[in-house]
Amino acid sequence: EVQLVESGGGLVQPGGSLRLSCAASGFTFSTYWMNWVRQAPGKGLEWVANIKDDGSVTHYVDSVKGRFTISRDNGKNSLYLQMNSLRVEDTAVYYCAGAVGWIIDDWGQGTLVTVSS
Amino acid sequence: DIVMTQSPDSLAVSLGERATINCKSSQSVLSSSNNKNFLAWFQQKPGQPPKLLIYWASTRGSGVPDRFSGSGSATDFTLTITSLQAEDVAVYYCQQYYGSPLTFGGGTKVEIK
Numbered sequence: 001e002v003q004l005v006e007s008g009g010g011l012v013q014p015g016g017s018l019r020l021s022c023a024a025s026g027f028t029f030s031t032y033w034m035n036w037v038r039q040a041p042g043k044g045l046e047w048v049a050n051i052k053d054d055g056s057v058t059h060y061v062d063s064v065k066g067r068f069t070i071s072r073d074n075g076k077n078s079l080y081l082q083m084n085s086l087r088v089e090d091t092a093v094y095y096c097a098g099a100v101g102w103i104i105d106d107w108g109q110g111t112l113v114t115v116s117s
Numbered sequence: 118d119i120v121m122t123q124s125p126d127s128l129a130v131s132l133g134e135r136a137t138i139n140c141k142s143s144q145s146v147l148s149s150s151n152n153k154n155f156l157a158w159f160q161q162k163p164g165q166p167p168k169l170l171i172y173w174a175s176t177r178g179s180g181v182p183d184r185f186s187g188s189g190s191a192t193d194f195t196l197t198i199t200s201l202q203a204e205d206v207a208v209y210y211c212q213q214y215y216g217s218p219l220t221f222g223g224g225t226k227v228e229i230k
Contacts, residue, residue, distance in 0.1 A: 035219075037167075045159075045167065045210055047219040059217040062118075095166055102214035103157060105178065107166035 002026040002106045004096045009111030016086050016115070022079040022096030022108060030054070030074040033099040036081050038092035039110070046092075049081065050099070064090075086115045119143055119213050123222035129230040136198040138225045140211035145191040148215065155215035158187055158196045161224075162207045170209075171196065203229060 008020040020036070036048040049060045049070040058070050069082040079096055093110040120143040130136045146155045154174035159167040169178040171187035174194055184199045198205055206229060211222040 044208075044224045045161075045212075045221040047212075047221065050217075050219070061218045102155070102219065103169070103172045104159075104212075104214075104219075105169045105172075107168070109166055 002098070004098060004106060004108035006094065006096045006108045006111035009094065009113045011114045011116065012086055013117050014086060014088055014115055017082070017084045018086065018113060020081040020083065020094055020096075020111060020113070024077045024079065024096075024098065027098070027106070029072075029077040029098075033102060034070075034072060034079045035097040035099055035104055036070060036079075037095045037097050037104070037107075038090075038113075039095070040089075040092045043092075048094070050102070051079070083113070086113075088115050091115045118218055119146065119216060119220050121211055121213055121220050121222035123209075123211055123225050125225060126223070127226040127228065129228045130198075130201045131230045132203065133200050134230075136201050136205070136227055138196040138209050138211075138227075140189075140194040140196070140222050142192045142194075142213055146213045146215040147191045154190055154194070155213055156187075156189070156194050157212045157214060158185075159210045159212060159221075160205075160207045161210065167210065198227070201227070201229070 003025045005023045035050040051070045067085045071080045095110045096108040097104045098106040122141045124139045156174040158171040161167040175187045208224045
């Protein structure tokens with residue numbers, strides 16, 4: 001059974017940093033593209049970033065470029081999102097999601113990030 | 118960026134009746150290299166993460182009931198739920214994976230009339 005478990009969310013002040021983690025199990029992590037997708041409270045889904053199976057290619061939505069960094073450790077079956085210079089508008093539930101190619105087919109339960117003073 | 122526009126924002130359908138959700142992309146998501154539409158549909162129930170329903174515009178995901186079907190090509194797509202069940206109450210999103218950034222529609226909330 002595929003499992004994606006996010007951690008690292010919490011309350012942070014504007015301008016602060018957080019590092020999200022996602023522990024993967026139940027599938028061959030090193031063969032999947034991985035994504036972060038977020039959902040602001042009561043709002044729709046917004047894709048944030050993805051990373052190729054071997055970590056060699058990354059893509060970001062414009063609103064986080066230069067502030068967020070996606071990375072992975074295939075030896076630890078883990079995905080990360082380093083978030084710097086956080087803004088109030090980054091407040092959301094952040095989902096870790098696995099993809100075959102770019103087809104997102106597995107999701108974690110999400111971790112809540114709240115940016116507030 | 119490819120903008121995905123869904124309609125309606127919400128709809129109420131009687132149990133056993135048909136629900137139809139539309140999705141329009143600002144540019145074609147049909148690939149000339151494999152003749153496939155890079156379009157997916159997701160279902161999100163309250164308090165849960167999204168679930169993949171349809172990919173390649175019309176291929177059902179694993180374990181998805183056959184009352185869910187996807188159709189359309191290039192820029193215009195439809196998700197149809199035939200014979201709506203109580204457990205289908207959810208928000209439905211279309212999403213293109215033709216190019217970066219991946220983009221979602223705004224969502225359509227389906228309720229029971």
